Amino acid sequence: DAGVIQSPRHEVTEMGQEVTLRCKPISGHDYLFWYRQTMMRGLELLIYFNNNVPIDDSGMPEDRFSAKMPNASFSTLKIQPSEPRDSAVYFCASSLGSLKGAWVSEAFFGQGTRLTVV
Amino acid sequence: SQELEQSPQSLIVQEGKNLTINCTSSKTLYGLYWYKQKYGEGLIFLMMLQKGGEEKSHEKITAKLDEKKQQSSLHITASQPSHAGIYLCGAGSYGNKLVFGAGTILRVKS
Numbered sequence: 001d002a003g004v005i006q007s008p009r010h011e012v013t014e015m016g017q018e019v020t021l022r023c024k025p026i027s028g029h030d031y032l033f034w035y036r037q038t039m040m041r042g043l044e045l046l047i048y049f050n051n052n053v054p055i056d057d058s059g060m061p062e063d064r065f066s067a068k069m070p071n072a073s074f075s076t077l078k079i080q081p082s083e084p085r086d087s088a089v090y091f092c093a094s095s096l097g098s099l100k101g102a103w104v105s106e107a108f109f110g111q112g113t114r115l116t117v118v
Numbered sequence: 119s120q121e122l123e124q125s126p127q128s129l130i131v132q133e134g135k136n137l138t139i140n141c142t143s144s145k146t147l148y149g150l151y152w153y154k155q156k157y158g159e160g161l162i163f164l165m166m167l168q169k170g171g172e173e174k175s176h177e178k179i180t181a182k183l184d185e186k187k188q189q190s191s192l193h194i195t196a197s198q199p200s201h202a203g204i205y206l207c208g209a210g211s212y213g214n215k216l217v218f219g220a221g222t223i224l225r226v227k228s
Contacts, residue, residue, distance in 0.1 A: 042220040042221055043206060043221070048215065
């Protein structure tokens with residue numbers, strides 16, 4: 001397997017524009033996580049899905065952020081409209097849920113998308 | 119919600135020296151994960167601990183989870199420049215939510 005694939009790797013956009021980040025999880029994994037990493041706030045969990053269903057989106061900062069997972073092999077994180085403070089590295093990760101349901105197995109991370117909003 | 123505190127925030131050690139990074143949880147840990155990140159790259163999984171008192175090793179890195187399952191330590195023996203990076207601890211909680219500490223930046227001087 002090629003691992004978790006994110007695209008694009010780098011994105012530079014102007015304030016006010018719509019930005020869409022994409023993620024392809026590892027085949028067979030049933031959990032997908034979106035994180036944002038900045039120097040100030042570290043690695044923040046934005047939202048996560050189980051079997052394509054959003055479970056917890058309490059980390060999504062504002063209504064400008066939305067995420068979807070239309071099928072098991074694809075997810076998007078959209079920011080509309082984008083603002084300079086959204087500049088960060090966005091990571092997608094996937095994992096296989098534990099049979100016991102108490103915790104997930106280790107998560108595998110993509111290489112991230114470095115977003116710059118000017 | 120689950121909160122993880124890592125210490126120290128950053129660390130500079132001389133090559134060959136040992137070091138320890140700590141991770142403390144506000145709640146009982148059901149799964150504790152250690153990851154390493156190089157600048158500009160994704161996180162690489164190191165180890166996962168589940169049971170109180172559990173200890174795992176990989177090459178020169180050893181991680182332990184205390185009996186109460188609220189604190190973990192990562193110990194590197196005879197550090198090398200290749201060990202430099204950011205070390206993050208992550209915790210699984212009810213509902214399979216996976217959150218992370220702020221990270222510890224490690225620099226190794228040769």
